[in-house]
Amino acid sequence: MxxxxxxxxxxxxxxxxxxxxxxxxxxxxxxxxxxxxxxxxxxxxxxxxxxxxxxxxxxxxxxxxxxxxxxxxxxxxIVTLGEGFTPMSQLKKLATQLGLQELWLKDDAKNPTGSFKARGLSMGVSKAKELGIRKMVIPTAGNAGGALSAYCAKAEIEATVIMPRHTADTLKEECRLYGAQLILLDGLIDACGKMARSIAAETGAFDMSTMKEPYRLEGKKTLGYEIAEQFNWSLPDIIIYPAGGGTGLIGIWKAFKELVSMGIVDGPLPKMVLVQSDQCAPMVHLFKDGKLPDNYAPQSSAAYGLAVPYPFATQMMLNVLSESKGTALTVSENEMDEGIQHIAGIEGQLLSPEGAATYIAAKKLLHAQFIQPSDRVVMVNTGSWYKYR
Ligand SMILES: Cc1ncc(COP(=O)(O)O)c(C=O)c1O
Structure with missing residues (x-):
């Protein structure tokens, strides 16, 4: 239309x-x-x-x-549930412990549906409404499925969600409650993606797969605008982001480049750090070795959102890392667990495994002297711990 x-x-x-x-x-x-x-x-x-x-x-x-x-x-x-403008809070005790002058948490768990996916799906569903789309299908690691279901419920658009069977019950149940059709599959999100493509071909539903439509990125981009505004238009030195399909990482960087083009911020821009689980780390392999290993065998992770074995936007993510002089690294499942406990005990904040991965990454990069003690560092918590039960 x-x-x-x-x-x-x-x-x-x-x-x-x-x-x-x-x-x-x-x-x-x-x-x-x-x-x-x-x-x-x-x-x-x-x-x-x-x-x-x-x-x-x-x-x-x-x-x-x-x-x-x-x-x-x-x-x-606009189909809105009040997404965005989430808190940016300083983690002073954690910073002191790490020997960092400034450590900040951008807490996107505070979004409707409990994750930063609300930004992308609010935008994607709003544009779908504007363009007359009546039916949508999404492959998801968990959070995006819930967000699509919620926004589609509000917009009266039919939603089908395809999710790995091993995902936590809360992430499944919310889709059903929002009235979506939920299909569970053995495997990871790539298997769900294949099924989404065939459902889209058979039924005419619009495929909302990550980065295979242009507008979820524009919602995620608002994270970058908010980070800039919350620091009064002066940007931090380092942003640590837990990446799966890459929309958040690419979106934050797109926001900064737009702000520079508009003359609202100037350089230097932050170094962007991409963190993944060592169970499934295609972007870390591509960043470090230029290819996936011969014995590449991606596994599921407690950080569901990071288990994306073959992301579509690999080159865009690599561009962000090289343009920003950033880096990519992995953390283990145990480290994420320890991170959740540690931050909860010292700062009173319960992070998703993906969010906790950013803290472990900060620790490792300080040790490796990629991060300097004088740097202003932002960790992005992308989801709510409460949804992983
Ligand atoms: C909590 C959480 N963090 C991070 C990600 C990765 O998202 P992105 O597509 O921005 O890389 C996801 C995706 O499912 C997620 O649910």
Whole structure:
């Protein structure tokens, strides 16, 4: 469906979608998936000079306060449960223990549905509504399925969620309660992805697989805008992010580059750190060795969101690491467990295994002198511990 252009009434300055490899332009007013010219994700492009000369933040203390640089044209199409503008809190005791001057926690567990997936799915479902999509399917490690189900319930869109059978009960039950059809599979998210593609082909449902549509990234991007605003438009030195499909990592970096283009922040930009579980660490292999090992045998992880054996946006993630002079590393399942306990006991905050992985990464990178004691470090907690039961 072609959208009636409401651009003159819209705050959005979106111009087009671009192939993330060759830059070819794709029409944003019709339904798009990924770039068919290079088989890579699409990325939304905005009229940043216009947005920058009059950078509006709405009154809204949610991710929608940056509507100028978001893709939804008409306010009426926004499907919101109050996502974004999550707390940024300083972990002073943990910092002292580590010998760091400043350690901060961006706590995205405080989002509706208990994870940062709310940002991407609120945006994805809002754009789906704007484009007239009535049926959606998603492969998920857990949190994205719950978020899609919740936003689809609100938007009256039919949702099908495909999830690995070993996932915790809470993550399954919430999808059912939100009225989605839940399909459980043996295996990891790549097996769910295959089934999503065939369901999409058979039923005409829109496939919301990570980075295979352009708009979840735009929701996740708001994490970067918030980090910048919460530090009064001066950026931290290091951001540690637990990556699976990579939307958050790529989105945060996209936000920083847009803010630089608009003249709202200047450099140096933070070094981006990607952390994965040693059970499934394709990006760490690709970053360190340029390829997956011959005996690559990805396994499930207690950090469900990190068990993505073959992410679609590998090149975009590698670009973020090289442009930001960042790094990638693994942590073990035991280390994540210890991290959860330690942070809970000392700071009173219960992090998801993915969130705890960022603390272990900070510790390791301080030891390796990649992080300096004077650095301002941000850990991103992407999900709520309470959902992993
Ligand atoms: C709690 C949590 N953290 C991190 C991730 C990884 O997400 P991304 O696609 O941004 O790499 C996921 C994805 O399922 C998740 O649920």
């Amino acid at each position: 072609k959208i009636q252009s409401t651009i003159s009434l819209s705050l959005s300055t979106i111009k087009s979608l671009e192939c993330s490899s060759c830059g070819k332009s794709y029409d944003h007013t019709i339904i798009q998936t990924f770039s068919t010219c290079c088989n890579v994700p699409l990325s939304a492009a905005y009229d940043l000079p216009t947005a920058g000369t009059n950078f509006i933040r709405t009154e809204d203390y949610s991710m929608w306060r940056y509507r100028q640089v978001l893709p939804v044209l008409s306010k009426a199409n």
